[in-house]
Amino acid sequence: MQVNPGGRTIAAEAGVVMPVRARPHARLTGIKAQPHRCVHAGAMAYLPLLLLHLLAAIAFIGTVLVEVLFLPGVRRRLPAAVGVRLEAAFAAQARRVMPWVLLVLYTAGLGLAWHHRGALAQPLASTFGLLLSIKIALAASVFGHFLLAMAWQRRGRLSGRRSHWLHRSVLLHVLAITFLAKAMFHL
Numbered sequence: 600m601q602v603n604p605g606g607r608t609i610a611a612e613a614g615v616v617m618p619v620r621a622r623p624h625a626r627l628t629g630i631k632a633q634p635h636r637c638v639h640a641g642a643m644a645y646l647p648l649l650l651l652h653l654l655a656a657i658a659f660i661g662t663v664l665v666e667v668l669f670l671p672g673v674r675r676r677l678p679a680a681v682g683v684r685l686e687a688a689f690a691a692q693a694r695r696v697m698p699w700v701l702l703v704l705y706t707a708g709l710g711l712a713w714h715h716r717g718a719l720a721q722p723l724a725s726t727f728g729l730l731l732s733i734k735i736a737l738a739a740s741v742f743g744h745f746l747l748a749m750a751w752q753r754r755g756r757l758s759g760r761r762s763h764w765l766h767r768s769v770l771l772h773v774l775a776i777t778f779l780a781k782a783m784f785h786l
């Protein structure tokens with residue numbers, strides 16, 4: 600048994616080294632044992648993608664949590680005019696930063712998904728493939744929420760009530776996505 604620099608255990612089996620995450624799912628994900636250098640190169644590409652995806656997910660989910668769970672309460676504790684300005688300033692800053700966070704989140708997600716294309720090609724053949732497919736469908740739905748919000752905003756139809764329900768729906772989506780992202784490796 601060896602441990603790679605990232606701390607993930609790798610097994611040396613007759614000259615074959617595989618990331619430990621790939622091993623239990625090798626049958627499911629289509630990742631096959633390959634000579635040392637190829638698999639190590641693949642694992643090295645996977646780790647930065649995973650880190651980028653995780654950090655962007657933290658930034659995104661954190662922002663949604665602040666918007667849904669904290670901002671309304673903070674606003675109520677402030678004089679009305681200040682609360683309105685605070686919310687508007689938060690929304691403006693989110694509109695500046697979020698496109699970049701989403702770019703990293705979805706691009707890295709696509710890169711990760713490419714490594715699991717074997718399982719994704721047959722989503723009903725394994726629990727892993729099925730849960731990952733549902734996770735990606737939910738992520739696509741989150742993106743749909745953004746497109747809808749932008750369309751409503753452009754037409755002046757993004758009322759406070761609509762924005763409220765969009766935020767709550769996105770929060771439920773990201774909680775389900777996080778659950779699936781972890782459960783797919785354990786169910």
Ligand code: HEM
Nearest residue numbers: 649653656705708709711712715735738741773776777780
């Ligand atoms: C709203 C968008 C998304 C959120 C909030 C999200 C969130 C997450 C989280 C929290 C993880 C667990 C990471 C870890 O444990 O280190 C994860 C893993 C993963 N995500 Fe996403 N994700 C999103 C979109 C996507 C998209 C669009 C794809 C692919 C097209 C994708 C593919 C993956 C894959 C393959 C993994 C497994 C990585 C691994 O643990 O080895 N994700 N995602």
